[in-house]
Amino acid sequence: MMEGSREAGAASFQSADDKWAFRWQLSGPSQDPFLLVDFENDGLAVLFDCGVRVWGKVKTILKVRHLLITHAHIDHLIGFDHIIRSLLGENKTLFVHGPEGITRRLSAKLEGYDWDKSAEQELILDIREYRDGVGTRSVLACNRRFEPVSAPETFSVYGPIIDEKHFAIHTVRVAHGGSPCLAYVLSEKDSVRIDKDRLDALGVEPGPWVGELIRRVEAGSAADNDLITVGGSETSISDLVRDLVRVRRGRVVVYITDTVYEDGWVDRLKELATGADLVVCESTFLQADSHLASVYHHLTSVQAARIARELDARQLMLFHVSSRYHPNLFQAVQEARSVFPRTDMIQPARRTQSRRGRKVSE
Ligand SMILES: [Zn+2]
Numbered sequence: 489m490m491e492g493s494r495e496a497g498a499a500s501f502q503s504a505d506d507k508w509a510f511r512w513q514l515s516g517p518s519q520d521p522f523l524l525v526d527f528e529n530d531g532l533a534v535l536f537d538c539g540v541r542v543w544g545k546v547k548t549i550l551k552v553r554h555l556l557i558t559h560a561h562i563d564h565l566i567g568f569d570h571i572i573r574s575l576l577g578e579n580k581t582l583f584v585h586g587p588e589g590i591t592r593r594l595s596a597k598l599e600g601y602d603w604d605k606s607a608e609q610e611l612i613l614d615i616r617e618y619r620d621g622v623g624t625r626s627v628l629a630c631n632r633r634f635e636p637v638s639a640p641e642t643f644s645v646y647g648p649i650i651d652e653k654h655f656a657i658h659t660v661r662v663a664h665g666g667s668p669c670l671a672y673v674l675s676e677k678d679s680v681r682i683d684k685d686r687l688d689a690l691g692v693e694p695g696p697w698v699g700e701l702i703r704r705v706e707a708g709s710a711a712d713n714d715l716i717t718v719g720g721s722e723t724s725i726s727d728l729v730r731d732l733v734r735v736r737r738g739r740v741v742v743y744i745t746d747t748v749y750e751d752g753w754v755d756r757l758k759e760l761a762t763g764a765d766l767v768v769c770e771s772t773f774l775q776a777d778s779h780l781a782s783v784y785h786h787l788t789s790v791q792a793a794r795i796a797r798e799l800d801a802r803q804l805m806l807f808h809v810s811s812r813y814h815p816n817l818f819q820a821v822q823e824a825r826s827v828f829p830r831t832d833m834i835q836p837a838r839r840t841q842s843r844r845g846r847k848v849s850e
Pocket of ligand 1: 559561664
């Protein structure tokens with residue numbers, strides 16, 4: 489089982505010999521879902537869903553630029569109020585993404601409070617909802633009591649819904665009964681750097697050519713026979729690339745929760761995320777209860793494993809396991825490993841009382 493942090497119910501994973509440029513924390517296997525991705529070097533974070541345990545992550549929540557909501561069932565959305573509470577007084581824009589109807593639902597939550605119409609309350613919510621290739625954007629301002637600052641705008645969605653300097657995010661429609669639901673694919677961009685040790689060893693003086701070389705490699709516009717001026721002499725780009733340039737492949741993280749298995753969306757996911765480094769996938773039911781998975785529009789552990797296998801993923805992390813299986817949540821991993829061996833889950837938090845008999849799905 490993957491080692492958890494001391495903080496019950498969440499853990500992060502970063503292998504020393506295979507360093508990732510971001511850290512991630514996932515909710516415990518049967519807790520309300522969230523995945524928090526922290527791009528520490530960029531000072532920003534991305535949050536997928538907002539289960540109740542995001543309450544313990546205030547420091548990172550202050551850095552969240554994008555909140556991506558899969559759907560509006562309460563276990564995925566209950567932490568939203570806390571996020572707003574944490575960000576009040578911050579001079580920032582929080583981008584919120586979700587399926588159709590999310591703007592109305594979040595506005596309704598915000599209307600449940602009184603807000604001081606203070607000019608200092610500069611928090612802005614930029615909410616984008618997606619349906620069938622069309623996005624609708626609404627901007628709500630805290631100092632206007634979260635009323636829209638203008639009429640909603642619509643736009644076409646062809647590629648990623650988010651395109652930041654170091655990563656992009658695509659969305660894929662999944663099938664969760666009557667609740668519109670999205671899965672997300674985070675694709676980190678490849679990073680290019682110069683090998684400083686190699687530079688020293690060659691005795692080459694750094695200069696403006698370093699930035700130009702990196703820019704051209706990143707843009708894919710460094711043809712083999714191009715020349716760059718280095719230390720007053722023309723030098724072949726292909727030689728520089730071979731000797732000095734190191735490319736770190738960007739990671740791909742897939743977040744899937746609350747859906748039945750359908751070939752259509754799995755095929756779309758394969759187009760976007762084959763070879764994914766990490767697939768975080770719900771595993772609400774064991775295979776023996778697959779009839780319940782169909783009834784409640786969820787996946788079984790074996791179906792989650794099948795998705796990871798079809799994506800040719802490096803790692804599958806199961807979460808959103810029904811509390812009906814306590815204290816044997818790890819059964820889900822054991823089942824999944826028969827189909828996809830590189831499966832794991834966050835170590836479950838200790839429980840003081842059984843939750844058997846509670847409603848098992850949202
Ligand atoms: Zn749900």
